[in-house]
Amino acid sequence: MIEVRGLHKRFGAHTALHEVDLDVARGEVVVVVGPSGSGKSTLCRCLNRLESPDAGTIRIDGAELPAEGRELARLRADVGMVFQSFNLFQHKTILQNLTLAPTRVRGLSRDEAERNARELLDRVGIGAQAGKLPAQLSGGQQQRAAIARALAMKPKAMLFDEPTSALDPEMVGEVLDVMTELARDGMTMVVVTHEMGFARQVADRVVFMADGEIVESGTPSEFFDSPATDRARDFLAKVLSH
Amino acid sequence: MNVITDHLSEFGHGLVLTVELTLLSLAGALVAGVVVAAMRVSPVRALRAAGMAYVEVLQNIPLLVWLVIAVFGLPEIGVIAGLFTTSVVVIVLYQGAYTAEAIRSGINSVPAGQGEAARALGLTFTQSLRLVILPQALRTVVQPLGNIAIMTLMNTALAAAVGVVELTAAANRVNLAEAKPIWIFVTAGLAYMALSGLFGLVTGVLERKWAILR
Numbered sequence: 001m002i003e004v005r006g007l008h009k010r011f012g013a014h015t016a017l018h019e020v021d022l023d024v025a026r027g028e029v030v031v032v033v034g035p036s037g038s039g040k041s042t043l044c045r046c047l048n049r050l051e052s053p054d055a056g057t058i059r060i061d062g063a064e065l066p067a068e069g070r071e072l073a074r075l076r077a078d079v080g081m082v083f084q085s086f087n088l089f090q091h092k093t094i095l096q097n098l099t100l101a102p103t104r105v106r107g108l109s110r111d112e113a114e115r116n117a118r119e120l121l122d123r124v125g126i127g128a129q130a131g132k133l134p135a136q137l138s139g140g141q142q143q144r145a146a147i148a149r150a151l152a153m154k155p156k157a158m159l160f161d162e163p164t165s166a167l168d169p170e171m172v173g174e175v176l177d178v179m180t181e182l183a184r185d186g187m188t189m190v191v192v193t194h195e196m197g198f199a200r201q202v203a204d205r206v207v208f209m210a211d212g213e214i215v216e217s218g219t220p221s222e223f224f225d226s227p228a229t230d231r232a233r234d235f236l237a238k239v240l241s242h
Numbered sequence: 243m244n245v246i247t248d249h250l251s252e253f254g255h256g257l258v259l260t261v262e263l264t265l266l267s268l269a270g271a272l273v274a275g276v277v278v279a280a281m282r283v284s285p286v287r288a289l290r291a292a293g294m295a296y297v298e299v300l301q302n303i304p305l306l307v308w309l310v311i312a313v314f315g316l317p318e319i320g321v322i323a324g325l326f327t328t329s330v331v332v333i334v335l336y337q338g339a340y341t342a343e344a345i346r347s348g349i350n351s352v353p354a355g356q357g358e359a360a361r362a363l364g365l366t367f368t369q370s371l372r373l374v375i376l377p378q379a380l381r382t383v384v385q386p387l388g389n390i391a392i393m394t395l396m397n398t399a400l401a402a403a404v405g406v407v408e409l410t411a412a413a414n415r416v417n418l419a420e421a422k423p424i425w426i427f428v429t430a431g432l433a434y435m436a437l438s439g440l441f442g443l444v445t446g447v448l449e450r451k452w453a454i455l456r
């Protein structure tokens with residue numbers, strides 16, 4: 001479903017991604033972990049070209065991501081993205097947040113888009129908030145709305161960049177629950193997260209990044225129980241120690 | 243006091259023309275401002291350069307000079323338009339440069355994540371600008387746009403210099419006949435103050451109504 005080859009990204013003199021290859025099969029849930037600054041967000045953002053790579057190719061469902069223009073917009077519509085900071089449209093209600101892209105990009109009628117949107121909002125448990133503005137919702141509710149907004153485009157895959165890192169601890173669970181459900185329903189997912197419990201229970205595969213490279217990749221039990229590299233062992237010792 | 247009541251119709255006509263000049267100029271400047279601001283943030287380098295050149299050229303020559311160039315220069319190259327029309331177009335282009343800068347500052351104040359979320363959903367650059375960024379940007383610059391509106395109103399007085407008989411020119415004419423400058427120009431000044439006060443009120447109402455909850 002997602003095929004990354006030789007991905008390279010520099011910011012000035014700093015190399016953020018170096019020779020990254022990654023394959024995500026249809027329905028697979030890949031969790032990306034690694035220390036801060038290792039390039040996880042950059043990888044995630046390159047996958048739908050919010051960041052343009054300096055070298056390498058990315059294929060989504062067989063089609064190579066074009067550099068820009070309408071064609072790129074069309075392919076992006078097939079890949080949902082959820083951000084750490086939610087990024088709900090502040091001037092629109094939750095319902096309008098969900099219907100904007102389906103009507104403007106997919107050409108759905110307003111009625112149909114609203115019907116889908118309400119269904120999705122019910123599915124993530126915030127049906128009652130449809131008419132409110134984003135700022136009137138709690139962080140956990142906002143992030144669930146953002147997930148629903150991405151799902152409203154009926155994407156082939158979903159990218160999550162630390163979706164729970166900006167949340168108060170008591171709201172992390174409700175968002176992870178929605179993501180777990182989504183994984184069970186067979187969604188193809190790439191999830192950058194520090195939630196090791198989620199990685200262990202939901203991931204099909206854990207990818208460990210350090211210094212812009214994929215250092216290790218394996219099933220959760222391989223990675224957590226018998227990491228192959230010192231760097232992964234160090235990292236796990238730090239994150240699992242508390 | 244008779245000097246005012248005797249010439250009410252002159253003052254009235256002048257005032258109407260001032261209001262017309264101002265409202266047409268404001269509408270045009272808003273359109274020009276949005277277009278130029280969009281050019282200045284576009285991913286196309288040539289558009290960015292053109293937008294910047296527009297602002298620099300328009301802002302760095304006085305409005306009065308532009309008015310004189312247009313009124314006396316355009317007929318020389320075969321463009322014949324009425325004084326009122328010419329004045330409106332010139333004021334639109336001139337105020338459009340200031341409006342563009344205000345709107346651009348509003349665009350820059352919208353968090354980058356808003357545009358990223360829009361593009362990640364498959365909206366094109368133009369769609370995300372029009373549907374997500376601009377509506378938020380405009381709401382944050384209601385106050386500066388209100389100031390530009392008042393500046394536009396004041397600047398319409400310069401049209402008097404090229405023969406448009408708006409409020410200032412009307413007052414001047416009355417004064418030529420009556421020679422009571424204090425009464426006449428204080429009256430004109432009060433009319434300008436009343437109009438700009440009205441703009442201030444409208445700005446305040448819009449700002450409260452459109453405030454974005456963050």
Ligand SMILES: Nc1ncnc2c1ncn2[C@@H]1O[C@H](COP(=O)(O)OP(=O)(O)OP(=O)(O)O)[C@@H](O)[C@H]1O
Pocket residue numbers: 011014015016034035036037038039040041042043
């Ligand atoms: N827009 C940018 N300009 C310059 N440098 C950047 C930019 N974005 C990221 N970087 C740098 O690239 C490197 C990788 O950043 P990235 O955000 O991908 O790390 P990360 O693994 O997501 O870290 P974190 O866990 O803190 O989110 C970092 O050193 C960062 O400073």
Ligand SMILES: [Mg+2]
Pocket residue numbers: 040041042162
């Ligand atoms: Mg990150």
